[in-house]
Amino acid sequence: MNRSRISTLLFFFIAITLFDAHAQSGGKSLAEKLGYPRDSKLLMVHADDVGVTHSVNAATIMALDTGLVNSASLMVPCPWFPEIADYAKSHPAVDFGLHLTLTSERVSYRWSPVASNDKVPSLLDENGYFHHDWTATTRIDPKEVELELRAQIDRAYAMGVRPTHLDSHQYRLYENGKDLFEVVLRLAHDYKLPVFVARDWFADHPYLETSLTSADIVLDHTVTIAPSVPPEKWTEFYKTTLKNLQPGVTEFVIHLAFADDEMKAATRERDTWATFLRMSFRAILFLKAFVRMECRHVGST
């Protein structure tokens, strides 16, 4: 098998293949557990922030329908969640996780917890929305986080979504200490869902590795574009990143939207965002074409 082979995966596939088989798999890599050679290059193209606006929903549905992305995750507290929950309900084979959300980071357009506000005071700003951001003085209560995240997961199930995995909006549950990571891990175990964790993060946050059990699935790498990369460098970024893809399972995290009036207004505090979004859609088209080309190339050797 050629070392440069790139295959695309779904969380759904990972979960059903591995979730009850971990005890027998010993020292095998994730690729091997999935039935691939140890040095395979396996790729998930994952759309984040779905449900946040209609624009993001419409772009993501287009990308899913045309095969441009093969995994996505949903923000339950956001106002447009019902639109994408309805799509998820009528497309049960699509790989939708829950993008567990504890912040409301826009300025003109805001959302609040699913749980009762009076049960989660540490998560709220002075107007009753989720905090715009967490600063050095923001004290987040892990018990309130757990209560809110259970409410998000329960609402998703109640509205017909059958999530394939859990992940964390703005990486808040990974980068803010062991207590918060243990909340998401406990939820993952309780609801029997994999949580998106990448081995790449262990060096910066050692508690991630020490909190995980042998039952947990760990992806090898994740790639997302940094805000410091200017739009005109996006295509080059994806091309270089794909060419340098390491063996193992990589998740490409992508943010899709149309550059329409709603999205421009929702992100107006960041004036490059509309261009950025338009570019991200072009980049993903390019990315997918590139992956297909690579796969065809491998197939013919």
Place this chain on the structure above:
Amino acid sequence: MNRSRISTLLFFFIAITLFDAHAQSGGKSLAEKLGYPRDSKLLMVHADDVGVTHSVNAATIMALDTGLVNSASLMVPCPWFPEIADYAKSHPAVDFGLHLTLTSERVSYRWSPVASNDKVPSLLDENGYFHHDWTATTRIDPKEVELELRAQIDRAYAMGVRPTHLDSHQYRLYENGKDLFEVVLRLAHDYKLPVFVARDWFADHPYLETSLTSADIVLDHTVTIAPSVPPEKWTEFYKTTLKNLQPGVTEFVIHLAFADDEMKAATRERDTWATFLRMSFRAILFLKAFVRMECRHVGST
């Protein structure tokens, strides 16, 4: 003074002129209390549902900035309220009331109470949003209504809005019994704000008249277009309605939006809505031009 004179008013103007002067005004009509002859035709052109989407905000701001409407009211629980609250804060002379909201009537896009969900269970559907609609079996607790509406008014003040009046989304607080109307009336008195009530409604809902005190301001008439009027008849509707305007203060209630992707998706369960909205914007342009023409005509006689 010519009987056909049409002047435009603001709630703001009505409130500051009348709110502390009612005791001295005896049997005078509202027009007379405002300093106009008894048979004057006074008009407010009022935009509803502001804050519900970015599209509605953008259309309403355009209409306010260009003088097409002279009054509007804001839906505090809606996700785009922060955008219009920010505009209201920086435009303190604009006549913004609060469009007190107890329902979430769209399908793909939903909102929830401002108060803690567990404090207002009778207002919630099974997923924690406001009810889509109230049916014969929906039991709404007036105490919960009061708690929720105080939370909406308090959030508006906290976010810098200085409301000129209160009114009710979908007329829910007028058409559902004396108890709910007494809630909004109590809030109006507590916060020293006029509540939009029209004498036209007294025949259908006698408790409106009996609940009011001599301190309350009552408009004479209200006009809004019925969903049964097809878009191609809108211009004719407005023209006829304006020509037949009765003496007294009339509020024209208008719903503005752009027929863009966000608004089409938000109202997709109602497939004529996008056209309807586009037409409503044209109709208001026509309406304002007509009012100006009439005023000029009166001015030259």
